[in-house]
Amino acid sequence: MKLSNSLYKGLGYRFNRYPFSLIFSMLILLCLLIYLLLPIQIISLSVDESTLFNVALDIGEEFYIDYTHSVMKTTVRDVFEITENNTLRLTRTEYSSFGAGLPTENYGSFKLENGRYINEGINMELSYIPLRVGNIANHRLLLQEGSEFFLANFVEGGTLIDVKPRKITRLQNILSKRRNRNV
Numbered sequence: 001m002k003l004s005n006s007l008y009k010g011l012g013y014r015f016n017r018y019p020f021s022l023i024f025s026m027l028i029l030l031c032l033l034i035y036l037l038l039p040i041q042i043i044s045l046s047v048d049e050s051t052l053f054n055v056a057l058d059i060g061e062e063f064y065i066d067y068t069h070s071v072m073k074t075t076v077r078d079v080f081e082i083t084e085n086n087t088l089r090l091t092r093t094e095y096s097s098f099g100a101g102l103p104t105e106n107y108g109s110f111k112l113e114n115g116r117y118i119n120e121g122i123n124m125e126l127s128y129i130p131l132r133v134g135n136i137a138n139h140r141l142l143l144q145e146g147s148e149f150f151l152a153n154f155v156e157g158g159t160l161i162d163v164k165p166r167k168i169t170r171l172q173n174i175l176s177k178r179r180n181r182n183v
Contacts, residue, residue: 036171041082044166045141045154052154052161054168054176055143059084062091062144065129065163067137072097080129082165087127092120129163 042054043063057063065078074096080088092108094116108121133139135157141149155161168176 036174037169039167040170040173041086042166042168042173043082043088044162044164045151046162046164047155047159051176053149054166054173055141055147055149056173057082057143064140064142065131066140066142067134069095070134070136083125086165086167087125088129088163088165090122090124090126092118092122094118127164131161131163133157133159133161 040056041059042056044054045052055063060081060083062079062081065080067076068074069076077094078090079092079094080090083089096116098117107119108123110117110119112118131139131151133151133155135152139151141151141163151161
């Protein structure tokens, strides 16, 4: 005569015999779910509300937007960071020469270091950065860890890109990376 327990029917022999395995598996699954649903801070680059790509950053971590000045043909670097209140803060601008369109006013401190003019202490907070990708400017987004994104690889010259700080879950970030890889 075979004994059966309808309460555990369908769960399999091991879970009936070792309920610790079921509890441990559920605990691991719950921890993974919590991890994936925790919010992270990102900057999102988009065109007409359609996301091109996201980059995860920590609060206060710097990122750079570099471009070639159209008249002086020198590199200009704008340095930003994400603030705790979900805005972008322009902290400094670095450039090699004075010319048309380059800053002439001093916001904060101004110094010359290794042949580059550095205007730091600007601390201008922005909700987003509207950036028109230039044909000559060679706009680049650079991260402190060394990653570099040439914006002309994502859109045609003349396209307006919005750079916005956002909070999304880790799961949303993973799915957006997968979706962008398939494009």
